Amino acid sequence: MIIEDFDFWLGKAGYFSLTLLIVTFYGLLVGAFIDRTIAKVQGRIGIPYRQPFINILKNFFKRTAISHGVMFYLGPVFRIAGGIGTLAFIPVLYGSEMFSNFSMAGDLFLVIYFMFFGQLGMALGAGESGHPYAAIGIARGLSQMTAYEVPFVLAVISIVIQYDTLSITQIVAAQQGGWQNWTVVTNWVATLAAMLAFLGMMGYSPFDIFLAPQEIPIGPPTEFHSAYLGLMQLNRALFGATKLVLFMNLFFGGATSWPELMIKTLLIYMVAIVVGVAFPRFRVDQGIRFFFKIPTLIGIMSIVYVQMMLVA
């Protein structure tokens, strides 16, 4: 299969690499932007735009490192492979064959499940570090994940019912033709549930207990440093952007060009930031309960809503 269409695959790989670069770059940039935005809120100037890049470079330029074992070494690799893979299965730009990446390999379920790949690998790496805080952080993170997953999945089911497909490309296709066709308009309930889940997914306050820098020194990555940390920072930019792209595709009509993508994802990101700046941190059980209450209810309503809509 791969041998036969070698050229095609080479092209795919090439364009995906391009996508990867753009999205990573964009993710780092947007990270800086967000940081500066928060700084503005606090009356500061904030970091320069280049800061995230420098941080990563610095980490890669560290000259000493330690290793707790093979899984510790592979953990960050898993982590970023999860990020890259997730991006690989999402069509980034609508209507562009080349920027559809490898989305023909799977559908929305694949993306949702592949998100766990990196988390699992990372968790294993952090686990091998032998640091109790890493384990605590993971335990918290995973617990919270099960909670925000519920409204998110309900919203996803809702839109899958709405569009009668699991293919992200087709979901985006169904939203073309103006803002009035976006899911956020046609199925605002589902979008609401998904955006609430999004808050948890992005790991900003009030749902950042699993990082808790002062309590459990940044949780899972406590022991990671140097190039490991560099990879993880890359992933944070990449994976964050990937999630934004996914949400954009599902709920905000996708994008047909890179600028559109950037604007949309930035705006989506702002939601998490605004909430994050405004609210203090939840305790982990509070966070979990929160997701099981209002967001889940909205998620349930979204399915009811979409069924009523289809009947009507």
Added chain:
Amino acid sequence: MIKSLNTEDTLENAGLTDEEQQLFSNARPQAYEPYPIKAVEDFANWARANSLWILAFGTGCGAIELRPLMTARFDASRFGVAGRPTPRQSSVFVIGGYASVKTLKRIIRSYEQMQGPKFIICLGICPVNGGMYFDSYNTVNQFDQYLPVDLYITGCMPRPEVLVAGIMELQKKIKAGECNGANRYVENFDWYKANQKKVIKNWDMPDYNW
């Protein structure tokens, strides 16, 4: 890739019980060379200088001066300064004033756990000569007897502005490739360790805290 333990050149770890020996690495720290290509090294130094992650460990009264550094008034993040809660990820250790023997032990442990290149800034007069605690029974007078210091910011207490100035000075030094305290520490490891052990009586750590 993972360097195997150099068995010939291991540390004694006399502070540990037999049972604990296997739980701590007994490897001796090694110095690192600059990158063979000058441009790369310069670039790396530039990156290091512009991304100074300070270990969030307030060791003395100077710690209070670190806080305003991140606030709107001083906003050290402009210079790439950020706090990190774990020594693994930090590159700068700010010794905030006097270092008591008890704290010194923790400082040493934390410093050794940082990954090189790593830098120490000593804040205030106390780490220089003991300052007002020069004859205290439990503070060390000359901090650089125990750990390699890259930059002193004297005063009692220096204001945050001075600290910002000091950080900028450190950046300059890093960019110039002059901050190699970590290597100095490794090269004179035995001397440093002897000094440390002289003041720290209950040495129950491994000799080098990886």
Added chain:
Amino acid sequence: MVVTNTIIDVLLQPLGIYVLALGAGFLIPLFYRVRRGSGVLVFFAALAAMAVIAGLNLLAIINGAPAIDIETAGIKPPFSINLRFGLLEGGFVLAVNTVALLGAWHYLPRLKQQAASLLLYLILVMGINGMVMTRDLFNLFIFIEITSIATYALIGMGRSDNVLAAGFKYVMATSIASAFFLLGTIFLYYQTGTLNIDDIIMNRDLIEGPIGLIATLFLLTSLLVELKPYPANGWGLDVYETADSGIASLISVGVSAGVFFALYKLLPLMDNYLTSIALIGGLTFLISNLIGLKQENTKRLLGYSSIGQMGLLTLAVALLKQTDADAHLPLIVGGLFVNHLFAKAGLFWLAGIVNRKCIGEWSSGVKRSEVLLLGVLITALVGLPPFPGFWAKWELVMLLAGNELFGWIALILIGSLLEAAYLFRWFSYARQQDSEQPDDAPAEASFSFMQIMPVTIAALLLFITGYGMAKTMHVASPEVFLPLVAGFAMWLIDRSHGRLKNLPMLAAVAVGGYLLTNDLEGINRLFSYLLVGGGILVSIAAMYRNDNRRGFYPLLTVLLLSLATLLRAQTSLEFFFSWELMTLSSYLLVTLGRNGVKPALTYLLFSLASAYFILAGFSVAYGATGSLLLADLGNSGDSVAIIFSLLAAGFIIKMGGFGVHIWLPGAYAESDDDFTAILSAVVSKAGIFGLFIIAAHLGVRSDIGLDPGYVLGWIGILTATFGALMAVFQEDIKRLVAYSSMGQLGYIVTGMALMSHLGWVSAMYITVNHFLFKGILFLSIAGVILRTNERLMYKMGGLIKNMPFTFTFVMIAIIAMSGVPPLSGYGGKWMLFNALMEKQWYWITAFAFFSSAVAFLYMFRLLQTVFLGQRKLEHAEIREAPMILLLPQMVMIVGIMVISAYPKLLIDPLSAAIDPWIANTLVWQGTALHAHFGHWNAPMIMAVVAGVFMIPLILLSLFALSMKIQKVEQFNIVYAAERPRRPEETHFAYKFFAHYDRAIGFTVRPRATAFWNSVVEWSHSAGASLRIFYNGNGQTYALFVIMYFVGLFLFNGGLAL
């Protein structure tokens, strides 16, 4: 010479039984006076001759000779007394005499002390024979009295303290009953002018009016009371409790048999009262078993069981009569009777040999052989295969179903379950011997051998009769019995070296499995690969233990081969037989575990409940279709929904469904570690197979609509969700994985419930996947437990350094389980979700998502707390798991990898096998599978993931080259500037998800356990309140006897008079 021949001829007639018994009985005192031994010899000769005579004559009748009618006094009946020796009579007489002979063997040490006891025993047996054979009402009375008086005297011979009091109560109650019998007889004579039973039956029109009613009720009451119906049976219980085991056994099986047969003979007179009889029998069966739950005294427990069995027999005969199913009588009543006879007698003897007052005391010092016999006898008594009780119960239930008497079926099944509960509770005590005793000393052994021989023979006779019944029911094909035969063969070499036994076991299963399954087709064939092949694969690992493991290999052989027979079952009977065999053998295997006995009991009870649901389902199906073929299940018309529900309930229980799962963690956790792997990876698939059977035959063919399927889907998904949630909070590694198994099976149930092609493929795919990863997980865990001797996860940690292979296997298994691409779990989840969405089961979909997210929690916990984190000091030196454990895991890893990369290899045969039931809806485009909603291209995902994994790996490696990476030890961690002190402090593992517990732990508080505990408590307190009638006062008991008569009179229209 001629005279001698004539005399021998006479003696060989059934009449010879009396002649010999009486003659010998009269002469025994003389012989005994001359020489004690000769008296004993005469005694045994007479008993043996009685059995032989019965046997010879029965054989003749079976071979076609007519029933023998014996006339006395040279006058034709009804003017003289006559006896009949027909098929039923012969069977009863032979059985009773055989048991009496064996019982005499057991009883001999006490019997031979007095000539009187010898002759009493002999005449007692003769009395029973007379009760069975006589055709004269008054003669029957005399035989009843002979039996009674002999019984009284033998009871009085007992040594226990309270035996006299018990005996007196017994005399009081039975003498009133006899008085009733006499009154009934005389008034019947008054009305019919005859005493011959046949004559009376012929002239039953003459029995009329109040006198007829009262006379008949007198007879009925008397016979019923002699059978000890609830609550007029306290006197019987007291005797069972206190009397010597020899006489108690004879009362329980012999006397009761005689009375029962008398009742049967007189039943034509009782046409109007059959309902009363059935009710009394049924209630007695139910209530005495309920009360038995609370009983601690060994022999009294047996008493309750005896009474229950008699109630069942009474119920059976009344219902058979009511439904005009006399033709089934020999099989059902005979089967139940023979079963009760040998099993109960054997149990009484065993109780006498072991001689422990309370069943709790059986937990120490009971010999292995005795425990084995106890197991066999209890198994038979409960009605498990291959014993006669199983076949009889099946036949009875089917017959009742044919007449739509479902209430009675429920009663019988509930009663049987209760009986199993207390009997196996007893067995559980006996199983948990305090310490493994060395083999008995030779001298003692021979003594105990002699003692135990009658019990052994009884057990053997049960096997033989069981086989005979199977033959009669035309299911005794070699295939069905192959598991037992193979298991027996393995048992013969059970004393040999532990590890060596594995190879013949594997060979036996392989050959047997091949013979049994090589002609299967379709889905059954696929299952055979899974169950037999998989079973063999996992069993290889059993070699990692080198201890003797007595009983393990024979039982495992039976288990695995019974799975094979399950697959080839064509009829519901074969299916049920194999199912029960599987249940039984797996139960016994669970008891072999460290603390396996107690959880095994729970397991067995739930399994039996499951089996009874299945039986009920099959019976309804039989009632609806009149056919036992599984293929005909679908033709059940209106009853399809109820059949489906019953069968599904049975399979769900067996799979540990939501709410009925409480057996599962215990059984999985406490059984042997390698057996847990078999239990989870292989045996649990039997439930899935069952579910498939009903889904295929009932769900699809008959188009029963969504409702039962939808309910099933919900059950499945709730099982999955709560299984996962409960797994999250376990500290015990095996319990964690056990709950995980429960959760995974939930997905399969949901997939089956979908009744769509994709749904079934997903279910089957998950099934295969589950086999692979659960096999790996449990075997890995076996290795970990072997090396660490720990089961609590927080006591482990950091084992990745010592057991890298095990860790890797567990990791791969867990990724395959979690559904994270690119490994095989994703395919199952993808198909399941697509199928769910297609079916528009959205809420279930959401739950499925949630539960698979929760599953991450426990999966990570398993890896983290066992293999990662801080290693304990004492685990520093442990080694990798033994090779023999890793080997099957490797095979399974390869399996996971193959189906991950090319799922088509698996899905195509699955799809083809399902195609006959539901048309294929899978669309393949190259390697991509397309469903209505989404698409899935496994090889491409695999390739992409491999690719994206390589990029950062290379990147990291490049930079790593430029660094000095120091390998450090476990305490080289950042620890807030302090140094860790002990691994225990630094290993975050205990209450790993405490915060999660705080958040939503309230959903998994053990409500199901609490519920079932309250069920147990309730039944115990019900039993306690139902037994208040047994106040120990003989007068109260006598009053109950009278009340029985009054009650029967009032119930049967006495008020109208």
Added chain:
Amino acid sequence: MIKRLFIFMILALMAVIFFNLASNYTENTSLSKLGHYYVEKGPLEIGAPNLVTAVVVTYRGLDTLGEVTVLFISAAGVGLLLRRSRRKQDIDSQDRDNRAEESKNSHKPASEIVETATELLLPMIILFGIYVFMNGHLSPGGGFQGGAIIASGTMFLLLALPESHISRLMIAITESLSGFSYVVVGVLGVIMAGGFLDNRFMDLGTYGELFSAGAIPLIYTFVGLKVGFELSAVLDRFRQYDQNEDTDSV
């Protein structure tokens, strides 16, 4: 009290049932089917004028054999129940004499009148018993009645002379042999006549004579002996046990 009331109510219900029986009872005005046959054919077939005997010994001979068996086993049962345990006997034997002495003192010897009357009456009672069972087929009476009379003689003896000795051995031998002979007679009936316990394997003889009605006198002799000795044995056992108890309690 409540219990008594309850029992009273139950028995009252029984009484109601019995009233039902009695009120529906009408006296027979003719013989039942069985009775008719026996009265009509009995004298000819069996040759015994006493039809009850004919019924008891022949028509319902199996019942009678059972009845004998019942007696036999109840005697054996009483013996079994009232046996002295072996261990106790051993202990007892050490000071048996002592106790015998005491027990003798505890029973007053019978007066001479009683003794003499006993000697006089006992043979007559036994003789009468023998008469009754020998003539069972001719006149009211029979083996059981005769046996009972013999046993009443024993009873008389035991009451009058409590210390008198009855030979256990004799009782046992008679018991066993007469019982066994009865069975043998029954088997002879099968071999030489129509069936088990058929009395006609011996000549029926002249109707109404002592040695007639086939084997009935023979059977009744065995029965009478057996019943007599068995009842005696029962009585004797009670007596002996009673004595044991007395000695034990002293």
Added chain:
Amino acid sequence: MNMLTDFPISLIVLCSGLCLILLGLWGMLTQRNLIRIIIGFSLMDTGIHMVMVSIGYVTGGTAPIINDAVAMNEAVNRVVDPVPSALVLTAIVIGLGVTAVMLSFAVRIHKTRKTLMIDKLTESKW
């Protein structure tokens, strides 16, 4: 009709027998002393025997002995039913046997337990 036909002789026996049965049962159920219970049993037994005998009575019949007193050819109309008589004979013996066994139980109980009260003998229950 006169009293005799309303109350035939056998009915009187029958009623007496039934009353005896009830009396015997009352004794068995209410008396606590074992010996009295046995007496109750005997009463009941006797009652049953009376009932049996009464059943066999044929109006105006005489003893079924076919000799000079009753001619063979008219015996059918003159004698009572011999069957119940035969049965009662057997029943009496059986009753005797049971009574003997009961008594020996009572004797033994008295010896081992030093009591004859039935409500003291309730060790085995439930």
